Amino acid sequence: MMLSQRLLKPLSRYAFMVAAISIVAAARTACATAFVIDLGNSRHVTSQVTAPFEGLDGTPLLGQAISFDLTWANGNFGRVFTITAPSFAAAITLQTNGSGLVGFLDGTGFLMDGSGDAIPGWGITGSASGDDGSMSLSLFSLVKDQNGTPNDELPRPLDFYGIHYDLTLPVADSSVLVTGGQFGLFSNPGQGFGIGPGVPRDIVPDTGDTFLLVGIGLFGLLGIRNWGSSAD
Secondary structure: OOHHHHOOOOHHHHHHHOOEEEEOOOOOOOOOEEEEEOOOOOOEEEOEEEEEOOOOOOOEOEOOEEEEEEEEHHHOEEEEOOOOOOOOEEEEEEEEOOOEOOOOOEEEEEEEOOOOOEOOOEEEEEEEEOOEOEEEEEEEOOEOOOOOOEOOOOOOOEEEOEEEEEEEOOEOOOOOEEEEEEEEEEOOOOOOEEEEOOOOOOOOOOOOOOOOOOOOHHHHHHHHOOOOOOOO
8 A cells, every 4th residue: 555545544643743853873772673674686776675574573552662773684785875865765664453543653763884873863754654554654864854954964875784763652452463564765766775785886966957855845755655565
């Protein structure tokens, strides 16, 4: 199901949840659980890649806080190019056995360097809840406010080796459990990112191009993003 379809009904509650802004910490949370994600073949530039996430399967929704790191299998890393869209997002979606809206994920996150430490910067998170018992949280690590203002203090190209999330689950009936999930990296077509090794050191815009966000802000970007399972 596309996120745009999910957001039609819970839009007013969603808008309340989307404007979480934080400065990332200098290091990852000490008690974070580690999960390995297979992003597929390296050596490609894409605007979308997804992978199953089953690390929280069986977890009840009791309002508890959960911290975890996602790192990449096979020595892979992500590379943010000069051309990569400021709306670049790292999204975690959890599916439950609940019906209807089960609540919203809350939390923050950050990109990790090769040592597992935070890449300093701002982190904007947006949360959505689906009428199919799913819930998602997206980290927008390349912007510094909810209007989509690019974070020019982050150097590019930028390599990252994982994502850290600090999540708080909603409170639901004790019978509602996480049954599956998906992790994804998303950018705009033509403003992609790399899955290395074996990708270009950098890709820059052609003369006259611009990668400023259009004037819909992150609310609109979240509303129209396609959360399908195919990769470019």
